[in-house]
Amino acid sequence: MASSLLSPSFTSFLRTKRCFKAVPRKIIRCAIAAPQRQPSTTGSVRTAMTMTEKILARASEKAQLTPGDNVWVNVDILMTHDVCGPGSIGIFKREFGEDAKVWDREKLVIIPDHYIFTSDERANRNVDILRDFCHEQNIKYFYDIKDLSNFKVNPDYKGVCHVALAQEGHCRPGEVLLGTDSHTCTAGAFGQFATGIGNTDAGFVLGTGKLLLKVPPTLRFVMDGEMPDYLLSKDLILQIIGEITVAGATYKSMEFVGTTVESLTMEERMTLCNMVVEAGGKNGVVPADSTTFKYLEGKTSLPYEPVYSDDQARFLAEYRFDVSKLEPVVAKPHSPDNRALARECKDVKIDRVYIGSCTGGKTEDFMAAAKVFLASGKQVKVPTFLVPATQKVWMDLYSLPVPGSGGKTCSQIFEEVGCDTPASPSCGACLGGPKDTYARMNEPKVCVSTTNRNFPGRMGHKEGQIYLASPYTAAASALTGYVTDPREFL
Ligand SMILES: CC(C)[C@H](C(=O)O)[C@@H](O)C(=O)O
Structure with missing residues (x-):
């Protein structure tokens, strides 16, 4: 029974545990999901949270988070590519040792995609470094390319990492996906926390599976109305960025909701979340729904657990759009x-x-x-x-x-x-x-x-x-x- 896990010693262990101690995820989920005691008996009041706060709370094994909190987050997926992979690997080896092993060979996804079809020797060498590392570490998901003359003879090769992550089933609601690329925020379309990180942070994640993250406040974008047939979600995100500027969402989460968003396909939701970083956003999220679950069918066999913003969640600001009135921009x-x-x-x-x-x-x-x-x-x-x-x-x-x-x-x-x-x-x-x-x-x-x-x-x-x-x-x-x-x- 979940309630038996909520013994005082277990909860105090949760509160005091050091960041490197592994707590089985299943247990944590039960503990968080267990019924809360009434405030009259505990003196505590649970504050409503946004989706982003809830995902980070679960990933950091906390019951409650507030924007500005710094928490150690368990990473579900780390993605890197040919531009930043070699640097991240270098930092990992320098800090954890030449013989160190990555924290989880099934949670690291390596996708050569940037400078592939070129005779540039240094670009080609970057892909070789990824390949050597993946062999050495027995990495499960390495989407390699060996023969540059014809991409089709490389069955493992995918291409652009953010699209490949979705197509290969690495994006799952409620999870934390980090990547050494600013457009990693694309995966927020799946109702997960996804953000770009630098090589140093990625080196640390390679060794520990964890990262210290500051919880961002959330801006909410409510997009209602029927989407005219001459608009695409690229118009929506350019409209938003034009409105709030390239610094308008700096270190903030951008949550997209409303009837228009609900009507968008997964690829269109990906376009929306992809460009949150162009407004300075830390991450973008779209609540997972039947469109999400259908897309994921047959793509992942791992269980996932979506989360949603509470009704009373606090948003820093709310923007409303009547999409039926917008024009191509x-x-x-x-x-x-x-x-x-x-x-x-x-x-x-x-x-x-x-x-x-x-x-x-x-x-x-x-x-x-x-x-x-x-x-x-x-x-x-x-x-x-x-x-x-x-x-x-x-x-x-x-x-x-x-x-x-x-x-x-x-x-x-x-x-x-x-x-x-x-x-x-x-x-x-x-x-x-x-x-x-x-x-x-x-x-x-x-x-x-x-x-x-x-x-x-x-x-x-x-x-x-x-x-x-x-x-x-x-x-x-x-x-x-x-x-x-x-x-x-x-
Ligand atoms: C090369 C990579 C670090 C960079 C990014 O992080 O976004 C690139 O993908 C881009 O779009 O500018």
């Missing part, structure tokens, strides 16, 4: 909060369009672009680069029929309208990469992109200009050669 150079309506930028001539990345390179992003191309019956006017996030996305482009197309696939539609052939899956030119990276901006071009950042130099050239947009707006712009509101075609 872009973020103009050189900041994700430099918001404008797409139609206000109709005179901006562009040189190229890029569809890809963890933000805008998922199957549904390409489906959305294909829908616009199909509706237009026109050819693209500027080079249009397509970089599927993962190997699975690439396969979807060649196999799934686009609704209303009479059975055509995305790849067929893209070819008919004159796009470049879909490239090998990776982070590609979202963050520039080595000089030989496919679709890198090596000249000062103007690009409409479905990616997440438009800082100077982000896609390669310091004087390049990037307009961040939804896949609808990106496709519409490719068809005209100007920044274009997709309503012109939809």
Whole structure:
């Protein structure tokens, strides 16, 4: 019985235990879930908590947390990639010893994805370092690539880590997922606490499975109303960032709720959470629901336990949007909060369009672009680069029929309208990469992109200009050669 676990000695053990003592998770869950005594008998009053506070409370084995508390959190998944993995491994070895073993070989997920299809020797070496480490440590989830000449002969290779984590079932409601990448917040779409950490912290997690985290306060974004069929969740998040600025959510949790959010697919929820870091957010969360559970079916065999904000939970601020009234937006150079309506930028001539990345390179992003191309019956006017996030996305482009197309696939539609052939899956030119990276901006071009950042130099050239947009707006712009509101075609 759970109540027998709540003996005074057990609860005091919970309170006083040192961070390195392992307490079986099952027991902790029972203890937290057990009925509370009435305040009249204990003198204590339980304060309502937000989702983020509750996840961190469970992960730190506390009954109650308040924003600002610093707690040792048990990590469910640590993800690293080719850019930060080697540095994190170096710190782990230096601090824990050359022969040290990682805390859990099944909770570390290593995903080469950033600088893959390049002849840059140092970039290639980074992947070799990951491979050696994974062999040495017998890491269960290593999505390796050995033959760079053809990604398809590497069955383990996935591509962009944030999309691969979801597709491979590593994202689970109620858990804590850390990663050495700022867009790790994407996984908050699954109702979990997910955030990016630095190499030093990752080195520590590799050795202990724990991290000291400060509990963030939560901003709540209530998005209600029917989503017009010319909007995607990229428009919603650009709208929000435009409103609160790139510093508006610094070290805060962003919780997304409302009827619109409930209607979004998992991939669209991922887009929403992916860009919380562009507002400075610590993490983003969407409450798990039937859409989440359905997506997870067959992807994970591990039990998970969703949590939800209490009715009386305290939010730092609440923002409300009537989504039915919103219009397609872009973020103009050189900041994700430099918001404008797409139609206000109709005179901006562009040189190229890029569809890809963890933000805008998922199957549904390409489906959305294909829908616009199909509706237009026109050819693209500027080079249009397509970089599927993962190997699975690439396969979807060649196999799934686009609704209303009479059975055509995305790849067929893209070819008919004159796009470049879909490239090998990776982070590609979202963050520039080595000089030989496919679709890198090596000249000062103007690009409409479905990616997440438009800082100077982000896609390669310091004087390049990037307009961040939804896949609808990106496709519409490719068809005209100007920044274009997709309503012109939809
Ligand atoms: C390379 C990595 C550290 C970086 C990040 O953390 O976000 C990259 O993925 C990006 O999008 O800028």
